[in-house]
Amino acid sequence: NAGVTQTPKFQVLKTGQSMTLQCAQDMNHNSMYWYRQDPGMGLRLIYYSASEGTTDKGEVPNGYNVSRLNKREFSLRLESAAPSQTSVYFCASSEAQRGGYGYTFGSGTRLTVV
Amino acid sequence: AQSVTQLDSQVPVFEEAPVELRCNYSSSVSVYLFWYVQYPNQGLQLLLKYLSGSTLVESINGFEAEFNKSQTSFHLRKPSVHISDTAEYFCAVLNSGGSNYKLTFGKGTLLTVNP
Numbered sequence: 001n002a003g004v005t006q007t008p009k010f011q012v013l014k015t016g017q018s019m020t021l022q023c024a025q026d027m028n029h030n031s032m033y034w035y036r037q038d039p040g041m042g043l044r045l046i047y048y049s050a051s052e053g054t055t056d057k058g059e060v061p062n063g064y065n066v067s068r069l070n071k072r073e074f075s076l077r078l079e080s081a082a083p084s085q086t087s088v089y090f091c092a093s094s095e096a097q098r099g100g101y102g103y104t105f106g107s108g109t110r111l112t113v114v
Numbered sequence: 115a116q117s118v119t120q121l122d123s124q125v126p127v128f129e130e131a132p133v134e135l136r137c138n139y140s141s142s143v144s145v146y147l148f149w150y151v152q153y154p155n156q157g158l159q160l161l162l163k164y165l166s167g168s169t170l171v172e173s174i175n176g177f178e179a180e181f182n183k184s185q186t187s188f189h190l191r192k193p194s195v196h197i198s199d200t201a202e203y204f205c206a207v208l209n210s211g212g213s214n215y216k217l218t219f220g221k222g223t224l225l226t227v228n229p
Contacts, residue, residue, distance in 0.1 A: 004157075031215055040123065042204060042221035043158075050215070058216070090157055096215045101146050101165065101208055103217060105157035 002026050006091050006106035013081045013113045021076040021109050023091030031094045032074035033103070034058075034066060036087040043090065049074055081113045116141035116207045120220035128228050129197055135190040135223045137205035147188040148206040148217065149179055158204065164188065165210075175199075200227045 007022045025032065030051045035043040035058075045058030047066040055066050063085060065077045074093075078085060088110050092103040121136040139145060146165050150158040162173040169181040179190045188205060205220040 033216070035219075040221060042120075043219040045216060045218075048216060092158075094215055101215060102148065102160045102163060103150075103158075105159070107157045 004091055004093055004104050004106035006089075006109050008109060009107065010110050011112070013078075013111065015082060015113060017081050018077065018079050019081065020078075021089055021091075021111075022073070023075065023106060024073045025091075025093040025104070026072065027093060027095070027104065028071070029093035029095045029104070030071070031096065032068065033092045033094075034064075034074070034076045035090045035092065036060065037090060037108075038087050046076065046089075081111075083113045085111065086113045087111060116143075116145060116209060116218050118205050118207050118218055118220035120205055120223050122223050123221065124224045124226070126226045126228060127195055130194045132193050133191065133195050133199075133225065135203050135205075135225065137188045137190065137220060139186050139188065139205075139207045141186075141207060141209065144210045146208045146210050147179075147181060148208070149173075149177070149188070149190050150204045150206060150219075152202045152204065152222075154201070161190075161203070195225070195227045197227050197229060199225060201225060 004025045033048040034046040044060045049055045049068040052071045091106045094103045117140045119138045148163045149161040151161045152158045164181040172178045177192045202222045206217045
């Protein structure tokens with residue numbers, strides 16, 4: 001089925017470890033986004049990529065890096081994980097006007113940093 | 115910059131009762147408005163949206179929302195809820211004149227429908 005695929009679904013890291021969250025979409029969307037979701041905080045934008053070859057910081061970029069590998073893939077990297085990064089991470093894609101401005105979300109990665 | 119305020123963090127209701135989930139936004143420019151729903155342990159799904167035209171928009175499962183520009187609100191309503199409507203609902207706003215199409219979300223309202 002068409003959509004946004006995130007891997008892994010669950011991950012436990014030790015403080016200081018690094019990891020990359022993977023996201024791929026097969027809808028030929030130009031824009032991709034990474035959000036984190038924390039209880040009572042809603043979704044906060046970490047980084048986004050308006051189009052292939054561009055990335056920009058969102059609301060909470062500290063401690064993260066991203067790579068827009070190609071039009072399909074947008075990865076999020078934690079270089080040195082901290083307990084404050086324990087969260088559920090969602091990747092999303094959109095096609096602006098052609099797509100009615102709605103986002104398609106992945107099913108999320110639940111990350112625990114101990 | 116735009117912001118979204120969801121006035122209730124939790125709304126418990128009984129099955130078949132009406133419900134309203136409140137959303138107010140703040141923006142200095144024209145906006146598009148959205149409601150997303152998140153069922154337990156799932157990602158977010160688009161429920162309905164307002165881009166232009168009729169200020170009353172509807173979803174396929176009986177929800178509706180009305181854009182009120184003067185009150186900067188986009189409240190979500192359903193006349194009779196089901197157990198299956200239990201979920202978290204997020205209101206979101208997008209700057210219609212921007213070029214990066216970033217959604218700003220509210221903090222969410224947990225709707226719990228009890229039998």
